[in-house]
Amino acid sequence: MAAPAPLAALGDPDPAFADLIAGRPHLSAHARDGLMVEEVPLARIAAEVGTPAWVYSAGSLRRRARALTGALAAAGLDASVHYAMKANDSLAVLALLHREGLGADVVSEGELRIARAAGIPAAGIVFSGVGKSERELRLALAEDIFQINAESAEEIAMISAIASALGRTARVALRVNPDVDAKTHAKITTGRAENKFGVGIDDALKLYRRMASLPGIAPVGVATHIGSQITAGVGAYRAAYARLAELVRAIRAEGLPILRIDCGGGLGIPYRDEPAPMPEALAGAIKATLGDLGLPVMLEPGRWIAGPAGLLLASVVIEKIGAQRRFVVADAAMNDLARPAMYDAWHGILPVAPDALVAPIAPADVVGPVCETGDTFARGRALPPLPAGSLIAFLDAGAYGATMSSTYNARPLAPEVLVDGTRFAVVRERQSLEALLHGQRVPEWLRE
Structure with a gap:
């Protein structure tokens, strides 16, 4: 599926609760304790930490990291993985x-x-991004990080000037926009000519040549990133990497230095039941297009590693039965999990109680308490009766969940919990109401 599934009911029935659980190895349903993450009942976390709360599975994070690095190694690639921490920091x-x-x-x-x-x-x-400030570049140079991905001629000149003034040499890769459509959501595609990211493929050789001539810069390679949540196979990757391979050969033909290739990230996950490419397929695409160049490659996955490993645990505030609609109002909202409101994204929703997992189901709209109609997680979702106090879990929320949350409606940020086998720990405390006021002040003239 090319884009996140819409909130509206889709043509096919939603996956059954049992199917949603079976597809996520860190989840299980216990006859007494209900929905579990690894060996910890979610009801126990809710009782000790409260809701809403983000819950992450350490086991899932490890498995997915190892699956990716293992696939790259099995393909015979000299590869390093740099986790895209914008997904979950x-x-x-x-x-x-x-x-x-x-x-x-x-x-x-x-x-x-x-x-x-x-x-x-x-x-x-690795430092990526289209708008790095002078302050940020100074910090990157002071820290002597592995690589800065430059995205424009203007940024290249900026890096050269800053590095020269500091007496440093910046290791810089040129981010190239290959003008390849990754067939993902319009708001998260990054590899087309009209997107703001990178330099045009036709201008790349000239800019690389220019970069090699500037003081304070050591050109180390080329980079690309064609989008996020790519699920339509690896064809777009192969097309983008083939264009990168042509560029690498042209750079070498001019005798310019090139040490590595940054392949970016974007590998998608199945939020509903859509097919998604596996790491082995991506590794194969890299091997087929870039393997004969003899250069190390880098990957920058975020969602693929963190997304399935996390969920948002919430409580039902009230179940509102209207003449035409049934509303399940949760204590989580769009300020917590923004993806449904922002992208019309589909997230699996599971009841936590053991009896609710096997109870009769009926359509319901799952909404939050924020004063926006857009504060809607799902429409017409098949769910059991969920009276006030019932617990529900929004699945696959480990990526672009907590990092995109806000304090809209003066709602404190939810805590984050890490589960590892039979143990769990709060790894980020719930924001206090006092913290919402921290740093604010009323000017003196309004106190008179």
């Missing part, structure tokens, strides 16, 4: 992935500092 998640041998792909000063705080060495960090 939890310090605990980053520390866990660092222990699995992953570096980080960052897009801001904040992300760079969090990655370093998580123990990721500067030599494992």
